Amino acid sequence: MGPFLRYLPRPIQRPMPDSAVQVRGLTKAFRKKPVLCGVDLDLPAGALSVLIGRSGAGKSTLLRCLNGLETPDAGRLEVAGVRLHFPEDADDEQKDQAIRSRTGMVFQQFHLFPHKTILENLLLAPQVAHGRSDTERLLSECGALLEKVGLAFHADHYPSQLSGGQQQRAAIARALATRPSLMLYDEPTSALDPQLGQEVLQVMVRLKREGRTQVLVTHDLNFARAYADWAVFLEDGIAVEQGPARRVFGRPRDARTQAYVRGLK
Amino acid sequence: MKPRLRALIAFFGAVCGLAAPLDAAGTLRWAGDAQGGAPFIYQDPAAPDRLIGAEVELMAALGKRLGLKPEFVQNEWEGLIPGLERRDYAIAVNAIEITPERERRVDFSLPYMVTYEQLAVRKDNVDIKGMADLAGKRVGTYKGALAQELLEQRDLRPVLYEDIDPLYRDLGFGRLDAVLLDQPIALYVGKPLPDVKFVGPPIGRLAYGIALRKGDEALKARLDAALVQLRKDGTLRAIWERWGLWNPLMAAEFRDPRPAAADAPAWDAYLAGRSDVESWRQRLERYALEFTPMLARGALVTLALSVSGMTLAVALGLALALARLYGARPLRWVAVAYVELIRGTPLLIQLFILFYGLPHLGLKLAPWMAAVLGLGLNYAAYEAENYRAGLLSVPSGQMEAALALGLSRRQALRHVLLPQAMRTVLPPMTNDFISILKDSSLVSVITMVELTKVYGELASTYYDWLGLGFLTAGMYFLVGLPFVFLARRLEKILHPERQN
Numbered sequence: 008m009g010p011f012l013r014y015l016p017r018p019i020q021r022p023m024p025d026s027a028v029q030v031r032g033l034t035k036a037f038r039k040k041p042v043l044c045g046v047d048l049d050l051p052a053g054a055l056s057v058l059i060g061r062s063g064a065g066k067s068t069l070l071r072c073l074n075g076l077e078t079p080d081a082g083r084l085e086v087a088g089v090r091l092h093f094p095e096d097a098d099d100e101q102k103d104q105a106i107r108s109r110t111g112m113v114f115q116q117f118h119l120f121p122h123k124t125i126l127e128n129l130l131l132a133p134q135v136a137h138g139r140s141d142t143e144r145l146l147s148e149c150g151a152l153l154e155k156v157g158l159a160f161h162a163d164h165y166p167s168q169l170s171g172g173q174q175q176r177a178a179i180a181r182a183l184a185t186r187p188s189l190m191l192y193d194e195p196t197s198a199l200d201p202q203l204g205q206e207v208l209q210v211m212v213r214l215k216r217e218g219r220t221q222v223l224v225t226h227d228l229n230f231a232r233a234y235a236d237w238a239v240f241l242e243d244g245i246a247v248e249q250g251p252a253r254r255v256f257g258r259p260r261d262a263r264t265q266a267y268v269r270g271l272k
Numbered sequence: 273m274k275p276r277l278r279a280l281i282a283f284f285g286a287v288c289g290l291a292a293p294l295d296a297a298g299t300l301r302w303a304g305d306a307q308g309g310a311p312f313i314y315q316d317p318a319a320p321d322r323l324i325g326a327e328v329e330l331m332a333a334l335g336k337r338l339g340l341k342p343e344f345v346q347n348e349w350e351g352l353i354p355g356l357e358r359r360d361y362a363i364a365v366n367a368i369e370i371t372p373e374r375e376r377r378v379d380f381s382l383p384y385m386v387t388y389e390q391l392a393v394r395k396d397n398v399d400i401k402g403m404a405d406l407a408g409k410r411v412g413t414y415k416g417a418l419a420q421e422l423l424e425q426r427d428l429r430p431v432l433y434e435d436i437d438p439l440y441r442d443l444g445f446g447r448l449d450a451v452l453l454d455q456p457i458a459l460y461v462g463k464p465l466p467d468v469k470f471v472g473p474p475i476g477r478l479a480y481g482i483a484l485r486k487g488d489e490a491l492k493a494r495l496d497a498a499l500v501q502l503r504k505d506g507t508l509r510a511i512w513e514r515w516g517l518w519n520p521l522m523a524a525e526f527r528d529p530r531p532a533a534a535d536a537p538a539w540d541a542y543l544a545g546r547s548d549v550e551s552w553r554q555r556l557e558r559y560a561l562e563f564t565p566m567l568a569r570g571a572l573v574t575l576a577l578s579v580s581g582m583t584l585a586v587a588l589g590l591a592l593a594l595a596r597l598y599g600a601r602p603l604r605w606v607a608v609a610y611v612e613l614i615r616g617t618p619l620l621i622q623l624f625i626l627f628y629g630l631p632h633l634g635l636k637l638a639p640w641m642a643a644v645l646g647l648g649l650n651y652a653a654y655e656a657e658n659y660r661a662g663l664l665s666v667p668s669g670q671m672e673a674a675l676a677l678g679l680s681r682r683q684a685l686r687h688v689l690l691p692q693a694m695r696t697v698l699p700p701m702t703n704d705f706i707s708i709l710k711d712s713s714l715v716s717v718i719t720m721v722e723l724t725k726v727y728g729e730l731a732s733t734y735y736d737w738l739g740l741g742f743l744t745a746g747m748y749f750l751v752g753l754p755f756v757f758l759a760r761r762l763e764k765i766l767h768p769e770r771q772n
Contacts, residue, residue: 074676075675076672076675076676100680103675104678104680107675107676107677107678108678110676111676111677112673112676112677114669114672114673114676116669118667118669118670118672118673119673120670120673120674120688120692121692121769122691122692122695122766122767122768122769124768131674131677131679131687131688132674132677132678132679135679135683135687136677136678136679136680136683137678165768165769166769167769168769181677182676182677185677185678
């Protein structure tokens with residue numbers, strides 16, 4: 008963290024802050040195979056939340072439902088102030104876009120645009136989707152973002168010229184460039200060597216200290232334990248347990264959570 | 273047809289500036305195929321820009337008599353009558369035999385020539401002496417000529433050619449045992465060859481007439497009156513005598529029993545021209561100074577056609593691919609049906625339908641329009657599949673990432689998917705451009721004179737398929753080359769990350 012950031016006000020920790028995400032009775036099936044079976048959860052604003060659970064528990068699907076990349080079959084969602092009811096709001100492009108413009112998504116495989124430089128990757132959405140024409144200001148914002156993720160000197164590089172860790176950090180900066188109120192990460196370090204993964208996680212820690220609302224799907228329990236404020240454990244398409252991370256990891260109440268958290272210790 | 277559509281077509285016709293004005297005052301538009309060669313209509317070997325031949329002289333005499341300026345329109349021989357029905361010209365004059373079948377479609381003037389079929393064999397052949405000896409032999413003739421019918425009536429299966437000169441060449445090469453064709457053509461194209469001889473008596477009787485549209489009574493009456501006068505004042509006879517084609521059948525038809533004149537200056541000039549042995553220097557000069565400019569003009573037409581056709585194909589192909597991949601269901605079906613239908617049928621048939629078929633529905637396209645549309649609509653089907661392959665080759669995560677950033681589907685396509693798809697699409701598209709250059713030679717069936725047609729005409733005038741062939745092939749290659757380089761440059765632009 009730069010010395011400048013140290014003097015910014017720290018976010019105030021409250022026992023149960025306002026929720027940034029509310030999910031009620033969410034179900035989703037792929038070809039009649041149920042993946043989400045009535046998920047209820049609340050994720051606090053200004054905190055780093057983790058969604059944990061075994062492969063196939065529905066973590067990624069849940070995350071993708073939060074910004075409309077998947078359409079739930081039934082249930083209610085409130086994400087960053089946008090309310091959706093399913094199935095009524097299925098394929099409502101306007102609401103989808105409203106949610107997407109308030110959330111930033113980071114994928115396991117980065118999905119940077121290979122034909123654009125890193126800076127162009129950052130500029131595309133603000134200019135095209137948000138119609139921003141204050142180029143000077145946008146450029147300085149993007150420059151600051153690249154500096155924040157440690158890529159100030161890579162603005163004119165193409166994605167293929169960067170390492171995996173650098174690409175993922177660029178992808179985070181690209182998502183931040185749209186000024187989202189909520190960041191979603193879908194296993195952002197799974198495709199990276201542990202060492203490169205650390206670079207990416209450090210960026211998330213930095214954002215956490217700024218008081219950003221972040222939701223992370225991960226298998227990295229050590230990171231989750233160390234930095235998460237809130238944790239949700241999913242199994243078989245149900246949010247089995249949720250609460251402050253310290254409690255969920257320290258004194259899990261549900262037997263399935265206990266087995267998972269301890270088994271992987 | 274709705275008046276608005278008609279106006280639109282008229283507008284495009286006017287824009288193209290190529291819609292044939294119908295018998296503009298004072299001119300008589302007549303059609304023939306210069307590739308048919310001597311003695312009827314062919315390029316003057318001394319000045320290949322100029323057309324000469326017995327029928328060119330006939331039209332000059334007729335025009336003078338009628339007070340009209342004859343204006344020649346080039347068309348493939350088989351397209352002569354369909355073009356007449358399209359009203360591209362008033363009459364067709366190119367050794368068209370008057371037959372009952374043809375008379376059902378068009379009207380004919382009085383015959384301007386009467387002649388017969390002549391059998392030709394190789395000089396060393398001794399067993400073919402007449403039609404009776406043809407069973408089991410390979411007999412060649414011109415596609416659509418009366419000779420084809422005569423042979424088929426005898427249960428013979430003739431080999432059909434679309435060019436005259438190769439017919440007699442193949443007889444010499446031994447690919448054919450005999451050739452049956454109209455005597456004037458046999459005389460001019462076959463007889464001068466060293467290893468070809470005529471056998472047997474004159475076969476059948478054929479009369480050439482001027483073909484005109486059914487019901488064009490006023491013109492028919494004028495043409496007949498003029499022909500009668502040309503017979504009476506000896507003009508017609510003089511023309512045929514000049515070309516060495518006056519024969520007893522014609523003497524009977526024209527009731528003019530005087531014996532034929534002894535000398536035939538046009539025939540002599542033709543023979544002299546054929547036997548002229550050019551030095552290498554002369555030949556090279558002719559290639560450089562006469563053939564190259566003519567072929568280059570053809571190449572320009574080919575180039576213009578291909579670029580216009582490909583532009584249409586590239587635009588329409590993109591629309592089709594997008595409709596198929598992202599359109600609503602009915603739109604998707606339309607796109608699939610279009611691609612399969614167009615891809616699954618020959619371009620030649622599509623051109624025929626566009627040019628000769630649509631006028632029956634009231635839609636008459638100018639040759640240029642029909643050619644560009646035909647090539648463009650056809651290649652659009654292939655380009656659509658290229659685009660589809662390109663779009664499908666972009667990983668699905670790219671669309672998801674773009675949507676997640678708040679871009680609409682349309683924006684994602686425009687800024688993220690298409691630029692990447694183009695990298696995959698460009699090489700096969702370059703391929704197709706080279707391919708459309710060559711396929712554009714098909715449009716000679718709809719009266720367009722492009723590179724291959726110029727080659728065909730020149731080769732049948734100079735009996736030179738080899739040297740002109742190389743020259744033409746070289747032209748195609750040169751025309752395509754800049755586009756190959758252009759594509760390479762574009763590829764670099766689309767792959768900016770490869771530059772360093």
